[in-house]
Amino acid sequence: MNKIELIHTLPNVFQSRTDIVSDIWNQDVTFEKGKKYLVEANSGTGKSSLCSYIYGYRHDYQGQILFDGEDIRRYAVAKWTDIRKNHFALLWQELRMFPELTAWENVEIKNKLTGYQTKEQILEWFDMLGITDKLDAKMGRMSFGQQQRVALIRALCQPFDFLFVDEPISHLDDTNSAIMGRIMTAEADKQGAGIIATSIGKHIDLEYERVFNL
């Protein structure tokens, strides 16, 4: 997947509003593989909606979203499974981790599916992010900031053309944010992938190609 295009995309709930000023909604926007983008947003401007539309689990929008020129509304279940497994990594704002499993198991469950990263690489990331001591801790017992770091590692355990990170550093200090940025950039560059980051204030420092105001 080389290109994500939004063509006059607008959430259905915004349909009746005429006062929308946005670089993304109701515009023609293209995200290209290999480049980094930042989407800045205020609360309630549809940031999470954007995630769910391009990740294929909500379709309550008008206009079109195209992957490499193909309308994603027509994608079948198997196609979405393939995209989520092999082409598109997403770090959710709400993380979507499994509190019953340990930090290690949360990453392992994904890596077993894709078989993409080595155990050494994963352990190295845990170490870099300073949460090695939490490997065997139940996810539910960890702080949100710690969970955010585990969630990033899980997101990286797959091949991807785009990495979509939704407020990745909302609960992190600057040091850890910087480490996270380095890890993300390194992995994206290695895979030649693009990064789309969102923020509602504090944003992760990357070399952004373009900054959108949602």
Added chain:
Amino acid sequence: MKLVWKLLRQHISIPQFLGFFFANLVGVVIILLGVQFYNDYKALDNEDSFMKADYLIVNKKIGALSGLTGKSNAFTRAEIEELKNEDFVERIGAFTPSSFNVKARFDVEGFVNFSTEMFFESVPDEFVDVKSDAWDYQEGSNEIPIILPKNYLDLYNFGYAQGKGLPKLSEGILGAMKLNVQIAGNGNNDSFDGRIVGFSSRLNTILVPEKFMQWANQQYADGEAVKEPTRLIMEVNNPTDDRITSYLQERDYETDEDKLDASKTTFILRVIVSIVMVVGMVISILSIYILMLSVFLLVQKNSTKLENLLLIGFSPAKVSFPYQALTVGLNVLVFVLAVVIMLLVRGIYLEMFENFFPDLQVPGIWQALVVGMGLLVIVSIFNIIAVYGKVMSIWKRKD
């Protein structure tokens, strides 16, 4: 998959699944036992091993008038032809009576000494269900295979022997003994050994092989023309067919009431077994309903986990698999256990059957197995589809 299972087994309710397990077990056992018991009973019904079940024996009624007018109670060729052409008749054969004198003596030193005038009859061999070598007569041989009516044995055992204080005889003992048969006629007088092949509760006659009858009628008949048959044996495709009764009534024919009674008993048993099986079916369906409810509840309780698994790239098929395997596994377990229980219960009632009918030949259990397998496959397919459908509703976020 181990981690997926670790996630998805959360909230599994053991009591609910146990409830399903035992309820379904009861249902399936009832269904399997119903099928098996019916088959085993049918074997009992065919207990008269010399004649297949669906044979009817037909004769003309002997009324006061026919006795006076001397009207023959034999069947004419035209009447037999007509009967043969009815479509409820599969095959038809005539009883051939003997046209010679028969005297039989039965003696065991110091035990019984029994001598009587009697007669022979024969029917075409295809109607006699005895292994062909046991029911064969070689011309010139001194040995005649004979089938006696069971009534004779009962008469002796419960009437004669009882009254005279003589020992009772079993079928087995009699089968091992020889009957001394004197045949006279046409100026000849010969002695034969009668070998009792068995006793029939259906045939009220003394039966010998047709081959022997043809030969003996030629040899010993006193120049008389071959008599027309007074009794017919026929195979019908359905003994409960009303047309048979009305046809026979119209022409003043009689048939053996026993056979029709037996058909009625079988019919009633079939109805009872059907009712029991329907009850089993209802129990099974209800239990499967419980299973589906608890699986749906489980899916509901774990819906966030399932949704997250779908979002991190697991296919709906992969996510459905643990619950599908769980339900199918339970079904297989129920099936296996149901078959075992059925075999145990069958062992108990077969033992009882065997007390009454020592020579009972019971059918196999394959029919019950096929029914059980069929249920297993249908229910499992239904479960697999239902679980997948439920997971897909999470995929589509329609819950």
